Structure formats: structure tokens, C-alpha cells
Amino acid sequence: MTRILLVEDNELNRDMLARRLLRSHYHVVFAEDGEQAVQVAAAELPDIILMDLSLPVVDGWEATRRLRAMAETRHLRIIALTSHAMAGDRDAALKAGCDDYDTKPIDYPRLVGKIEALLRA
Numbered sequence: 699m700t701r702i703l704l705v706e707d708n709e710l711n712r713d714m715l716a717r718r719l720l721r722s723h724y725h726v727v728f729a730e731d732g733e734q735a736v737q738v739a740a741a742e743l744p745d746i747i748l749m750d751l752s753l754p755v756v757d758g759w760e761a762t763r764r765l766r767a768m769a770e771t772r773h774l775r776i777i778a779l780t781s782h783a784m785a786g787d788r789d790a791a792l793k794a795g796c797d798d799y800d801t802k803p804i805d806y807p808r809l810v811g812k813i814e815a816l817l818r819a
Contacts (some may be wrong), residue, residue, distance in 0.1 A: 700817060703744040705735040705761070707753050708778075711802070715748070718806055724813075732756030736764050739771050746813050752779040753789065759794045775816040781805070799808045813819035 702724045706712040716726045727742050729735040733755045739747060747765070758778060758793035765771040778791035781802035788799040797819075798812050 699723065699725045700746065700813075701742065701744040702813070703727050703728065703729060703739055703742060705729045705732070705753065706749060706750045706819055707731060708750075711750075714766060715804060719794045722810065730754075730762030730781075731815065732764075733736055735761045736771075739765055739774060740768065743770070744774065748809075749776050749778050749796065749811065751778055751787075752782060759790070760792075762795045765796045775819075776807070777812055777816070 702719055704712060704716055704719070704726050707730050708713065712728060719726050727738060727744060729738045734786065735747070735749065743800045748756045749762060753761070762776055765774060776796045778796040778799045779802060780787060791799045797816055800809055800812060
């Protein structure tokens with residue numbers, strides 16, 4: 699079963715997306731901030747990380763850079779998620795180390811397509 703780390707500080711967004719992922723037969727673990735994301739990713743080694751970029755404690759940009767700097771997590775696949783899509787954000791997310799980028803509100807079929815494409819890569 700594919701393990702997904704969902705990093706999202708908004709409880710409503712986290713719950714809604716987690717329920718859809720679970721119905722699609724993914725195993726979901728959670729983190730509510732970037733610091734937790736780094737800790738959970740190192741402990742769980744998920745197949746995919748869905749990383750909100752606007753997070754408390756440590757933002758998603760920095761959490762991604764930290765994950766890429768650690769030998770045990772640098773290989774993990776990361777999809778950046780943001781509701782504040784600005785010109786250049788996609789390129790900045792990729793430069794920070796994300797493998798892909800998606801916007802909120804989530805287009806679930808599109809997101810699943812990105813998850814499955816990264817799993818095949």
C-alpha cells in the first residue's frame with residue numbers, strides 16, 4: 699500500500715484530503731508543520747509527501763530543503779501544495795527540491811495523476 703505523508707496545518711483541508719486518499723487505498727500519515735514533517739518523514743519514509751508550503755514553525759520550502767539535505771530522506775518524492783499560487787511559485791518549489799507542484803483547492807483526479815506518475819518514475 700502506498701504511504702503518503704500529508705503535511706497540512708489546516709484541519710479541515712487535512713481531513714478532507716485524507717478521507718479521499720484513504721478511499722483511494724492510500725495509507726496516510728500526518729504532520730501539521732514543517733518541523734513535524736521532517737521528523738515524520740525520517741521515521742516513516744513515505745512513498746510520497748504532499749507538502750503544504752505555508753506552514754507554521756518551519757514552512758514547506760525549508761522543510762523540503764531539510765529533507766533533501768538528509769541522506770535518509772533525500773530520495774523521497776515531494777509534491778508541493780499551495781493555495782497562494784503566484785507567478786514563479788512552481789519554479790521556486792522545484793528549485794527548493796519538490797518533484798512536482800499543485801494548487802489548492804485540490805483537483806483530486808489531477809493530484810492522483812501526479813502521485814501515480816511520481817510512483818512510476
